[in-house]
Amino acid sequence: MTHDGQHAQTMSIPQQLYRPEQVREHEAEAAARAGIDMWTLMQRAGAAAWSVLSDKLAPGARIAVLCGTGNNGGDGYIVAALAREAGHIVRVFALAEPKTTDARRAWSEWLERGGDVEPLADWADAEPDWVVDALLGTGLQQTLRGEICDCVESLNEAKVPVLALDIPTGLHADTGQPLGDAVRARATVTFVGVKRGLTTGQAAAYCGHVHFADLGIQREFRLLTEPSAWYLQPTLLQHSLVPRAATAHKGDAGHVVILGGAAGMAGAVRLAGTAALRAGAGKVTILCEPGQEVIVGQQPELMVRGLEAGRDEALSYLEHASVLIFGPGLGQRAWGRDWWDWYCARLQSSDIDPELTTVLDADALNALAQARPDISGRARWILTPHPGEAARLLECETQDVEKNRWLAAQTLQEQFGGIVVLKGRGSLICGQEGIAVCDRGTPAMATAGMGDVLAGMIGGLLAQRHGMALATEAGVRLAVLAHALAGESAMQEKCPEGTRGLMASDIFDWIPYWMNPNDR
Ligand SMILES: NC(=O)C1=CN([C@@H]2O[C@H](COP(=O)(O)OP(=O)(O)OC[C@H]3O[C@@H](n4cnc5c(N)ncnc54)[C@H](O)[C@@H]3O)[C@@H](O)[C@H]2O)[C@H](O)CC1
Numbered sequence: 001m002t003h004d005g006q007h008a009q010t011m012s013i014p015q016q017l018y019r020p021e022q023v024r025e026h027e028a029e030a031a032a033r034a035g036i037d038m039w040t041l042m043q044r045a046g047a048a049a050w051s052v053l054s055d056k057l058a059p060g061a062r063i064a065v066l067c068g069t070g071n072n073g074g075d076g077y078i079v080a081a082l083a084r085e086a087g088h089i090v091r092v093f094a095l096a097e098p099k100t101t102d103a104r105r106a107w108s109e110w111l112e113r114g115g116d117v118e119p120l121a122d123w124a125d126a127e128p129d130w131v132v133d134a135l136l137g138t139g140l141q142q143t144l145r146g147e148i149c150d151c152v153e154s155l156n157e158a159k160v161p162v163l164a165l166d167i168p169t170g171l172h173a174d175t176g177q178p179l180g181d182a183v184r185a186r187a188t189v190t191f192v193g194v195k196r197g198l199t200t201g202q203a204a205a206y207c208g209h210v211h212f213a214d215l216g217i218q219r220e221f222r223l224l225t226e227p228s229a230w231y232l233q234p235t236l237l238q239h240s241l242v243p244r245a246a247t248a249h250k251g252d253a254g255h256v257v258i259l260g261g262a263a264g265m266a267g268a269v270r271l272a273g274t275a276a277l278r279a280g281a282g283k284v285t286i287l288c289e290p291g292q293e294v295i296v297g298q299q300p301e302l303m304v305r306g307l308e309a310g311r312d313e314a315l316s317y318l319e320h321a322s323v324l325i326f327g328p329g330l331g332q333r334a335w336g337r338d339w340w341d342w343y344c345a346r347l348q349s350s351d352i353d354p355e356l357t358t359v360l361d362a363d364a365l366n367a368l369a370q371a372r373p374d375i376s377g378r379a380r381w382i383l384t385p386h387p388g389e390a391a392r393l394l395e396c397e398t399q400d401v402e403k404n405r406w407l408a409a410q411t412l413q414e415q416f417g418g419i420v421v422l423k424g425r426g427s428l429i430c431g432q433e434g435i436a437v438c439d440r441g442t443p444a445m446a447t448a449g450m451g452d453v454l455a456g457m458i459g460g461l462l463a464q465r466h467g468m469a470l471a472t473e474a475g476v477r478l479a480v481l482a483h484a485l486a487g488e489s490a491m492q493e494k495c496p497e498g499t500r501g502l503m504a505s506d507i508f509d510w511i512p513y514w515m516n517p518n519d520r
């Protein structure tokens, strides 16, 4: 078996993400343009997977390769052959004989070299140190059933480390949702183009570490099809967040006004306000319910004014605002609802500048879901729903949102305009520039106030965007990424492998760290 070393290398996930159909549709043409046939491509896929697996194995390790009947199974036979050549104890377990030409070739080469193929159900007999999941790749068509489903279940129960080829079997490669059940892999090596389902939804629970192998046809592939989403990498912060000019003054860094903080929820505006300052905003003013000023004012850098709902005095603050954040701790009582009605009316009459960049968060989103006003200024909106809020906006159930987060984000953007940040693991940012995904962050960030901090960071960064020559959408992407990384860093500091006990305010100290990527 030829070992095409040069093209067996894996690399970090590139910015370009694709729908699985795009890869299926264009990989043959890309390979042809690169002057190689599909058999060579399959050999490269097997070799790339082997290079990932071989790094994980002790000498003489036992490996079970589980093969389906399609080309994913073909990749598996190639990995099996390479592993055996390297001196490991390899057993192959297959659903049935392969059906495609290339997979049959890989299968017969494995048999010719004295390899055996055993029934899939017997895989555990191998007592493997590692399992290679070559059951289904992009050919997955429906919910797992029957023998494959049983196998996936037993594999997950056994808790043996798995390397998934292309996609963990059962995971929908576009939505990142398991179809019935899916393999919980320790690592996944994906081929030709990174399928966007590996970055959002439930992907983090199934894929493990994702490796990418372009199989040497990346250039040709990229010329054939446009990416369906953009993967946000930390290096983006370095490229975009250039240091402030030595002559900078406070006025260059913008003024964030935050409207929210009803009785009992003043902490939300304080968190958002502090986050905006930590993100570099020049000034932050909080407009909260009268009586809550003391709580907010304990953060002395915040300016604070208690205002009864609907007071036009708020307009004088908005006139000088670079960004409005509307919603944190707004509540659903009369005070918050009346402010919402006031906001809609003043926007309609243009007393509020329709060009004012406005982050709508928390209860402002719930008010929007209920009222559905027809407002023209919405192009400047940045909506930051979590899946529950997104469901209310879309008038569906939370699980419908999670079923296809790409579609949910896109539909919200089409219905409400502006930029939508759909929060949750694999946060999506959807605007005129397409959809970007941030798969950083930690489950420890699923805690009270973390959304307020994000809203504050978005507002704080956008307040400075002119000085930084940043487009709004780019600014939102950066804020989402910096927020996730700050959460990771804060948890890392407390307990490196920990997933619980983080508080939203713990990440404040890490916001400047990630907002100044070029100054350390
Ligand atoms: N030479 C190449 O084409 C390369 C392919 N690569 C790998 O191939 C897969 C895609 O292969 P394909 O044959 O199209 O599909 P699968 O192997 O994923 O599966 C098809 C097979 O499975 C059956 N099937 C579908 N859904 C189910 C289900 N729910 N339960 C049971 N069986 C199901 C279907 O009927 C077919 O028989 C790709 O992911 C790569 O891993 C490499 O990229 C290299 C070049």
Ligand SMILES: [K+]
Pocket (backbone or CB within 6 Å): 072, 133, 134, 135, 136, 137, 164, 165, 166, 167, 168, 169
């Ligand atoms: K697979």
